[in-house]
Amino acid sequence: MARRLLSCAEEITVLEEGATNLELIEALVKQKTFGAVIEASPPKLLTVDNVASGLLRAKNLKDFLESAPGHRAQKIVPGETPLKSLVASMKGKYVFVSEKGEVRGIATPRSLFKAFRGRASLSHVGRILTETALPVVVPNTTILGILRRMCKRKCIFAVLHSKGRVRGVISIHNVLAMLVDDEFLPKVLRNEDDYYFYATACNLELDREGIVLSSEFSKRKLVEVLSNHGYLVISRRGYLSAFYDDVSLSEYVKRLAVM
Secondary structure (H helix, E strand, O other), rough: OEHHHHHHHHHOOOEEOOOHHHHHHHOOOOOOOOOOEEEEOEEEEHHHHHHHHHHOOOOHHHHHHOOOOOOOOHHHHHHEEEEEHHHHHOOOOOOEEEEOEEEEEEEEEEHHHHHHHHHHHHEOOOEOOOOOOOEOOOOEHHHHHHHHHHHHHOEEEEEEEEEOOOEEEEEEHHHHOOOOOOHHHHHHHHOOOHHHHHHEEEHHHOEEEEEEEEEOOHHHHHHHHHHHHOOOEEEEEEEEEEEEOOOHHHHHHHHHOOO
């Protein structure tokens, strides 16, 4: 029996009508979700990528945080939709999933990969699963620089390295978490935008769970890391060997769906 989309839906953040961007960001960070619905008529649907691009375009962070999130057109698909045909024709990374007329979750590159992980192969790495070089940053890269790189590629992960050595992975959730941190938020609300935007990557918490040593890389590791974290970094003797972000994974899943 063909798998249905609802089986791949991840949880979303649900906020009441009138929620601000600040409340949205705080909820996304706390719940580590990739999408949100603001209960209104009609409901407002946003992805974490939408929040990142809105943050980058903001002329004043205080005004942005205190305002309501803008409406973004999103693709909503019934949960009973067969996966294969949907994924093969997807144009973006995300699809909001509905059941009985209500949005119940969001399908992400990570969750969709889980549905097709049985088709994954080590021989795909570097060929069908293609690496990226754009969202790679160094310790003195500013938050503004990180956001620009992420928004340019429409990704939510970046690798931090120092002289080629992998320090960790920055997610958009790490970037947003710093904005609402007790050190930064009060200053931003006093219109000190530069205190946040020109802070550097050194201030961010880093993820390391998706980093795999080349000597330990296997099909099991490939499937495990992409299924759990939605990105993959391969490190050779501590140095960056390859980076596969969520955009890489999204394109890979589309290829797997038609195999």
